[in-house]
Amino acid sequence: MLFPAILAGTAAMAAPAADTGFSIIPAPLHIQSGKGSFMLTPQTRILTESGNAALQQVAKELAAGIRRQSGLSLTVGALGKMAPANAIVLRLQADTLGNEGYRLSVKPGLVTATASQPAGVFYAAQTILQLLPTGVAKTPALPAAEIADKPRFGWRGLMLDVGRYYFPVDYLKKYIDYMALHKLNTFHWHLTEDHGWRIEIKKYPRLTTVGAWRNGTQFTNNRVNNHPHGGYYTQEEIKEVVAYAQSKFITVVPEIEMPGHSLAALAAYPELSCSGGPFKMPVNWGIQKDVYCAGNDKTFTFLEDVLTEVAALFPGEIIHIGGDECPKDRWKACPKCQQRIKANNLKDEHELQSYFITRIEKFLQTKGKRIIGWDEILEGGLAPNAAVMSWRGTEGGIQAARLLHPVVMTPNQFMYFDYYQGETYLEPYCIGGFLPLRKVYEYEPVPAELTAAEAKYIVGVQGNVWGEYIHSPEKSDYMTFPRAAAMAETGWSSAGNKNWDDFARRMESQYRRYEKAGIGYAASAYNVMFKVQADSARNKAVVTLTTDSYRPVIRYTTNSSEPTAASPRYQQPIEVTMPVNIKAAVFEGNRVRGKTVSAAAPFQIRCAHRIATIGHARAARGLRIGRSAQNLSPLSGRGSPRSPAPATAACAARGLAITAGLRTRRAAAPAPAIKRCRGASGPHLPPVRRDDGALPAAAPPASSAPVFPASAAECHRVPGRLPGRSGSGCCPRWGRIPPHAALPRTIVPALNASVAFGAHDEIMGVELKTVLHRGIVYFGAQLAAAHEVIAVEPGGVRNPDQLRRGFL
Numbered sequence: 001m002l003f004p005a006i007l008a009g010t011a012a013m014a015a016p017a018a019d020t021g022f023s024i025i026p027a028p029l030h031i032q033s034g035k036g037s038f039m040l041t042p043q044t045r046i047l048t049e050s051g052n053a054a055l056q057q058v059a060k061e062l063a064a065g066i067r068r069q070s071g072l073s074l075t076v077g078a079l080g081k082m083a084p085a086n087a088i089v090l091r092l093q094a095d096t097l098g099n100e101g102y103r104l105s106v107k108p109g110l111v112t113a114t115a116s117q118p119a120g121v122f123y124a125a126q127t128i129l130q131l132l133p134t135g136v137a138k139t140p141a142l143p144a145a146e147i148a149d150k151p152r153f154g155w156r157g158l159m160l161d162v163g164r165y166y167f168p169v170d171y172l173k174k175y176i177d178y179m180a181l182h183k184l185n186t187f188h189w190h191l192t193e194d195h196g197w198r199i200e201i202k203k204y205p206r207l208t209t210v211g212a213w214r215n216g217t218q219f220t221n222n223r224v225n226n227h228p229h230g231g232y233y234t235q236e237e238i239k240e241v242v243a244y245a246q247s248k249f250i251t252v253v254p255e256i257e258m259p260g261h262s263l264a265a266l267a268a269y270p271e272l273s274c275s276g277g278p279f280k281m282p283v284n285w286g287i288q289k290d291v292y293c294a295g296n297d298k299t300f301t302f303l304e305d306v307l308t309e310v311a312a313l314f315p316g317e318i319i320h321i322g323g324d325e326c327p328k329d330r331w332k333a334c335p336k337c338q339q340r341i342k343a344n345n346l347k348d349e350h351e352l353q354s355y356f357i358t359r360i361e362k363f364l365q366t367k368g369k370r371i372i373g374w375d376e377i378l379e380g381g382l383a384p385n386a387a388v389m390s391w392r393g394t395e396g397g398i399q400a401a402r403l404l405h406p407v408v409m410t411p412n413q414f415m416y417f418d419y420y421q422g423e424t425y426l427e428p429y430c431i432g433g434f435l436p437l438r439k440v441y442e443y444e445p446v447p448a449e450l451t452a453a454e455a456k457y458i459v460g461v462q463g464n465v466w467g468e469y470i471h472s473p474e475k476s477d478y479m480t481f482p483r484a485a486a487m488a489e490t491g492w493s494s495a496g497n498k499n500w501d502d503f504a505r506r507m508e509s510q511y512r513r514y515e516k517a518g519i520g521y522a523a524s525a526y527n528v529m530f531k532v533q534a535d536s537a538r539n540k541a542v543v544t545l546t547t548d549s550y551r552p553v554i555r556y557t558t559n560s561s562e563p564t565a566a567s568p569r570y571q572q573p574i575e576v577t578m579p580v581n582i583k584a585a586v587f588e589g590n591r592v593r594g595k596t597v598s599a600a601a602p603f604q605i606r607c608a609h610r611i612a613t614i615g616h617a618r619a620a621r622g623l624r625i626g627r628s629a630q631n632l633s634p635l636s637g638r639g640s641p642r643s644p645a646p647a648t649a650a651c652a653a654r655g656l657a658i659t660a661g662l663r664t665r666r667a668a669a670p671a672p673a674i675k676r677c678r679g680a681s682g683p684h685l686p687p688v689r690r691d692d693g694a695l696p697a698a699a700p701p702a703s704s705a706p707v708f709p710a711s712a713a714e715c716h717r718v719p720g721r722l723p724g725r726s727g728s729g730c731c732p733r734w735g736r737i738p739p740h741a742a743l744p745r746t747i748v749p750a751l752n753a754s755v756a757f758g759a760h761d762e763i764m765g766v767e768l769k770t771v772l773h774r775g776i777v778y779f780g781a782q783l784a785a786a787h788e789v790i791a792v793e794p795g796g797v798r799n800p801d802q803l804r805r806g807f808l
C-alpha cells in the first residue's frame with residue numbers, strides 16, 4: 001500500500017544540516033564535510049553486492065552519469081571478500097531512513113552508499129553525481145563528506161500534459177531523467193483530454209484513430225492555426241515508458257479524465273454523451289460542456305473496459321481519474337442523468353458526480369487500484385478511499401486532510417508551471433499567472449490550519465505542466481525548469497533545511513548541470529526586477545534592482561543604451577532624476593545572463609497621476625512595488641494570497657481606467673497607446689489623492705466596494721486554468737469583468753482587491769489580452785510595477801507579440 005508507506009515516511013527527523021558549501025539539490029537532511037577528497041581515476045571501480053539486479057542497474061546508471069560529467073569510464077563489478085579500495089561501494093543495509101533514505105560516506109580512499117532499499121541507493125548515486133565538479137576538472141574528485149538523507153514527502157511529482165500536445169516517447173524519457181536528477185519519484189502522465197486521447201485502448205480503436213487528432217490549434221489567446229496535430233502512445237510504448245521510469249525509481253500515475261475533459265472520447269464514441277453528438281475535436285482551449293453521460297450504463301461499461309487495460313499497463317497502485325472542471329449543463333438537461341439522480345436518491349448533479357467517481361473507485365478496487373482526483377471530487381461527497389490533488393489553492397487539500405484522505409498539494413498559485421515565470425513581455429507566450437522561481441520555492445505544503453494528525457495526510461507536492469501553450473519539448477523544458485528544482489526541494493528537504501539564499505547559491509551549479517544535460521531551462525531568474533519609489537514632487541525616484549539569482553553582478557545604464565560589461569555595477573539603490581530610462585542586466589564576465597530589462601517606466605507616464613498614487617499607497621504600507629516574487633504576496637500578506645488586505649482593496653477600488661486607442665496602436669497615426677488615462681470615479685470610490693504619496697484616510701467601506709461579484713453567475717467565465725477559478729467559472733474574489741466584445745472600447749476597471757499594474761493577459765479573456773499585455777492592469781496575485789505601464793507609451797513600446805511569436 002503506497003499511502004501508509006508514505007505516511008510512515010514522513011516522521012520528523014532531527015536537526016537540520018548546516019550550509020556547508022555543497023551544491024546538492026534538493027538539500028540533504030544532514031551533511032557534514034570531511035577532510036580531503038576521493039579522487040576518481042580510470043582505475044576507480046563501482047562495486048555492488050553480486051546477484052542484486054536492482055543495485056547493478058543503479059551502478060550502471062552511476063557509471064553512465066560519471067562518464068557524462070567527467071569523461072571517465074568506470075568499471076562496474078561485484079564486491080569481493082577483500083576490503084574494497086579506490087571504489088564506490090553501493091549496498092543494501094537495514095536502516096531507519098525509510099524506503100528512499102540513504103547514507104553516503106565519502107573518504108579519500110573509498111565511497112560507500114548504503115540504504116535499506118535500492119531506491120535509496122539510487123538517490124545516493126544522484127547525490128554522488130552532484131558532488132562532482134560542474135566545471136572542467138583534470139582529475140574529478142568528490143569532496144569528503146558524511147551524508148544522511150531522506151525525503152520529507154513520499155509523493156514528489158511532476159505532471160506533464162500530453163493531451164493538449166503530443167510529446168514523443170524520447171522526450172518523455174528525457175523528462176524522466178530530469179526528474180531523477182531532482183529525486184522526484186512520481187510522473188503524473190496526463191493522457192486524455194478534450195483535445196487529444198493519447199493512450200491506445202485495444203477495445204476502442206476509435207479513441208486513437210479519431211480522438212488523438214485535431215485539425216488545428218489555438219496557439220495564442222485569440223488565434224487558431226489550421227495545422228493538424230495529433231499522436232498517441234501504443235501500449236508497447238506505454239510499457240516502455242513505464243519500465244524506463246521504474247529503472248529510475250519513478251512511479252507513473254496515468255490520468256484518464258472523467259467525467260469532464262472527455263470530448264476526444266466523445267468525438268470517437270458520441271453515444272457516451274448525453275446528447276448523442278456528433279462532436280468535432282475541439283481546436284480552442286477551454287472547458288467543454290459535453291461530458292460523459294452519467295445516466296448511461298454504456299459509459300460505465302466503456303470506462304471499466306478502458307481502465308481494465310490501463311490498470312494492466314501501469315504497475316503503480318494509483319490511477320488518476322481527473323474529476324475536474326465538469327460542467328453540469330448536459331446532465332441537467334439529460335433524462336438519463338436525471339433518472340440516475342432520482343433512482344439513487346441523489347440531491348443534485350454534484351452528488352451525481354460523486355456517484356460517478358465512487359462507482360469508478362469501486363471498480364478500480366477490484367483491480368487492486370486506488371484513485372486520486374482533482375479537488376472537485378470533494379464536491380457532492382468524496383469517494384471513500386480517494387486521494388485528492390489540491391489545485392484550486394489549498395482549500396481542497398485542507399478539507400480532504402481533515403477527512404483523513406491523502407492529499408497531494410499542487411495549488412495553482414505555487415505549482416502551475418504553465419504560468420509566467422517572469423515579466424510577460426520577456427517570456428514566451430503562457431496561459432497566464434505569475435510564478436517566478438522564488439515563489440515556487442517559498443511554498444510550504446502543510447497548511448498551518450491542520451492539526452499534526454491531519455497534517456500527516458499531506459503526502460506530497462507536485463508541479464503541473466499544463467500544455468495549452470506548451471507545444472514543444474523545448475518549451476516544456478523552459479517552463480518546467482528551474483521551477484521543478486524549487487518544487488523538488490520543497491518535496492524532499494526538511495522545512496528547516498530550506499533557505500532561499502542557499503538554494504539560489506546551489507542553483508548556480510544546477511544551471512551548469514542543466515546545460516550539461518541539455519535541459520533548455522529558463523534563465524528568467526537572472527532578469528532584473530525593479531522596485532521604484534517615485535517622488536514626483538521632486539521629480540526623483542529611488543530604484544532598487546533585484547533578481548532571483550545568487551549575488552548577481554547587475555550592470556545598468558540610465559541613458560537608454562544597452563548595458564555592457566563596462567557599465568556601472570549596481571551596488572545599492574540608485575536615485576535618478578525623472579524622466580529616465582534604466583536598462584539593467586546580470587553579467588557573468590562579458591556575458592549577459594537572462595535578458596536585459598528596461599524600465600523607462602513610471603517616470604514617463606504623464607497621465608498616470610493615480611498610478612503613482614496607488615504605487616505610493618502600496619509602498620507606504622510596506623507593499624513593494626517591484627517585480628520580484630515578493631511582490632506577489634504583499635497584497636494579502638505572505639502566505640495568504642487569497643485574502644486581500646483592506647489597504648489594497650482601497651487601492652484597487654480607486655481604479656485605473658484606460659480608454660480607447662489600444663486596439664488601434666498599430667495604425668499609422670502615431671497616437672499614444674493610451675489616449676486618456678484617468679482614475680475611475682464613482683460613488684463607491686475614495687477621493688482621488690494628490691500625486692504626493694498620501695494615503696486615503698481609510699479603506700472604503702466594504703459595502704460600497706463594487707468589485708466583488710455577488711455570485712458566480714455574475715462572473716465572466718474565464719477559459720483555461722487560471723488562478724483562483726472554481727469549476728463554476730470564477731471564485732468570489734474575482735471581480736466582475738465586462739464581456740469581451742465591450743472591452744476594446746470600454747474602460748477596463750480595476751477589478752478586485754488584488755488588482756495591480758503589470759502586464760498580464762489571458763485572465764480577462766480574448767480581447768482584453770490585447771489591451772493587457774501592452775501593459776495595463778491585472779489581477780489575482782499578479783503584481784507588477786507601475787512602470788510596466790510605460791510599455792504603451794510612444795517610443796517606449798515593446799511588442800510582446802513579436803517576442804512571443806519567436807517562440808511559437
Ligand SMILES: [Zn+2]
Binds near residue numbers: 292294
Ligand atoms: Zn446524461
